[in-house]
Structure formats: structure tokens, C-alpha cells
Amino acid sequence: MRKNLTQEELGQRTDLTKGYISQLENNLSSPSLETFFAILEVLGTTPKDFFDEEDTVQQVVYSKEQVTIFTDEEKGYTLTWLVPESNEKDMEPVMITLEPDGEYRHFPPSLAETFGYVLSGSLELQLGGRRYDVKKGQSFYYEANQHHQIRNASAGTTKVLLVATESYL
Incomplete structure (x- = not known):
């Protein structure tokens, strides 16, 4: 009370x-x-x-100290969650760093939408039976209603900012 x-x-x-x-x-x-x-x-x-509901102040800006990092050495990628607890929100922004020959998880079809922007290197996006090459400075957007996966398509490291509307990263 x-x-x-x-x-x-x-x-x-x-x-x-x-x-x-x-x-x-x-x-x-x-x-x-x-x-x-x-x-x-x-x-x-x-x-x-x-x-009246109490006004709660939402956090708007996040620092690098608040990120969570996961590395899968076997698959050759590092995943950085840019917003704490984003898996409980409508969008989940992450930074994916793919080492040479690195590949990110293979996802089954879902209702999610996915946006990505390649910051460095290049990647191969497999969406259903089609393959797309995405280079530094290019973005991609798709409805994830087919199997999908991204792989590093360059000899160096590839970095991609990825935002998905469903928490399945």
C-alpha cells in the first residue's frame, strides 16, 4: 500500500x-x-x-557494457545481443560476426520478418531454395516463411546487423 x-x-x-x-x-x-x-x-x-497506471520510464539508450555475447567456435560465429532481454520484445536486434567459412544457425519457417545490413565482408543468404549474395553496404529483408540461414561468403570476417521480429535467434 x-x-x-x-x-x-x-x-x-x-x-x-x-x-x-x-x-x-x-x-x-x-x-x-x-x-x-x-x-x-x-x-x-x-x-x-x-x-491511472504509473508511468514507467523505459530505457532507450543501451551501453556496450549491457550487451550479451555468445560465441560458437564450431560454427564460426559470434552473436551479440544489443538490447538486454530483447528476446522478450517484438524485435530482437543482434550483431553477428561470421569468421571465414562461418555460418549462423539454420532456421525453420516461421512467422518472423528479418532485416539485415552487412557492415563488413559479404554473406550468402539461403532462403528456401534460393541463394542471395549480400555485400558490404547492402541490406536484406524477408519474411521467414521458408528455411533460412546466413553464411560468410568472404575470405575475411563478415559483420551483419540483424533484426528479427520473433525471438528465435
Whole structure:
């Protein structure tokens, strides 16, 4: 509660029993309007403030200290999650670094949409039965309704910024 009152203290200040306050807290009973307004008065709030959702400040800028990095040496790639807990959001931005002959996971068809921008090197995008060559400075976008995978297509390291709309990275 806003004033950190115990059920007993709130009951004393509103002429309600501790048991009734407990029922209200556990949604086992509904107060009359008179009782509701009495509780709000004791808590020092208004009906508007009570029903308004608290404004939570969203994090907008993320630092390099907040990234999570995973390296798969066998497949030759490093995956950097650029936004913490992005797998719980609608978009998941990651940076993928592919070593020579490196390849990222093979994905089954899904409802996701995927965008990528090649920052360095070049890659091969396999989408269903088609292959696309994507070079530094080029971007790609596709609906992931077919099997898909990216591979390094250069002799050096390839870096790609990838944003998927489904958390399956």
C-alpha cells in the first residue's frame, strides 16, 4: 500500500476489519463506493491517481557494457545481443560476426520478418531454395516463411546487423 500500512492499521483508520481488508486485497470482496473512498482518503490518493497506471520510464539508450555475447567456435560465429532481454520484445536486434567459412544457425519457417545490413565482408543468404549474395553496404529483408540461414561468403570476417521480429535467434 502507498502508506505502508498494515491491514490492521488500515482497518482501524477506516472502521473496517482486518479480515475484510484481506478479502479486498485478495479480490474476494468488493467495497461499496463509500468504503472505497474512505480507503483512498486514508491512503492519501484520489480515484484518478488510483486508477491511472504509473508511468514507467523505459530505457532507450543501451551501453556496450549491457550487451550479451555468445560465441560458437564450431560454427564460426559470434552473436551479440544489443538490447538486454530483447528476446522478450517484438524485435530482437543482434550483431553477428561470421569468421571465414562461418555460418549462423539454420532456421525453420516461421512467422518472423528479418532485416539485415552487412557492415563488413559479404554473406550468402539461403532462403528456401534460393541463394542471395549480400555485400558490404547492402541490406536484406524477408519474411521467414521458408528455411533460412546466413553464411560468410568472404575470405575475411563478415559483420551483419540483424533484426528479427520473433525471438528465435
